[in-house]
Amino acid sequence: MEYQNTLTTCIYCGCGCSMYVETIDGRITGVWPDKTNQISGGRLCIKGWNVTGFVGHPDRLKNPLLRKEGKLVEVTWDEALSQVAEKLSGIKRESGADSIGLMTSAKCTNEENYLMNKFARAVLGTNNIDHCARL
């Protein structure tokens, strides 16, 4: 019998509403707004209240998919990343780095988004980067 409320921040936009994810025996059972937080003050929008919806959703991808002969098939991370590296290097070589653009996600951490920004500018050499939370 394990009941936990884990303090976290809503991942859907940049406001930073604070919330607790409630779990019973490790399974998510709900979300509580964090009433002690100065930013959100115990209030959430519909996205915050439903922020855990994708965790166990049947549509959620568990492995990378690669299109082979017109069909998406599950592959290993090694194969997916090798393919991405090969294609991006090829595009950069043939058409220049500004032929590549990157879209990052609010569902990543701040640090992951920082890494993506570094990857765009320092590794690929382009400023073409944007983020889905810039609604």
Added chain:
Amino acid sequence: MIAAIREAVAERLGSCDGVVALRRRNGGVAPHLFQKGDELAEMELSPRYPLMTVVSRLHKAFPAIRLGVVARGCDERAYVEMAKRNQIDPTRLEIIGFACTAEEAQACYCREPSPKHPVAGTPPAPGPPNPLVAKYDSLPLEERRSFWKKQFSKCIKCYGCRNICPECFCEACAMEDMAWVEPGLLAPPFPTFHLIRAMHMASRCVACRECEHTCPAYIPLTVLYDLMRRDIADLLGYIPGADIEAQQPLSLSLEQAPLKK
């Protein structure tokens, strides 16, 4: 006061599988299930969370456990109505009640700021009635309509009022039923969206005021629910949360529970 409650919780942990209360950790306060060996120094009494909803979820997940809960007056009232609707098993719950402070009673406009048998705190005088209700009562009919139209137009349809409410536990919610609420509209259809909930709160709302506190649009929802409570008291003589033996009037026939007006 909290020392006396911690003592009562420590004692209950001998006979119960756990006690639901608030815990401060990582700079925030949230509901927690205290079990044997847990650090009771981390226990807190504020802010309020709907702890009976936590009890209900635990009772449903573990059908044999016996729990304690640290409860305010509003929590105890919520418990009464939840027990009547089979959301909590009263035979597996012990209430460790405490009285709110006079300041809390005033801020909440709480008419009953203490559980029936508090182990700590002296029950304060009831808070004043919600002044917005008197103001609303003085308005002519057409202005009342425009009052709600203006308030409900602020709604961002977050469903927070429903989600935080200890008495909102239906598995299929009419507020998500496309037959009643057309999807994709903001603000949601006036007045059906809010009045569906108000109707369903008849003989359920225990005036904990969680809905109003969690509303990101600052809609004075408790005016609506105070009025609903008043109607149910005047018409059917029923006060939600007051008496665990009293049968909820909406499950009785008009012969069994005749209208008083």
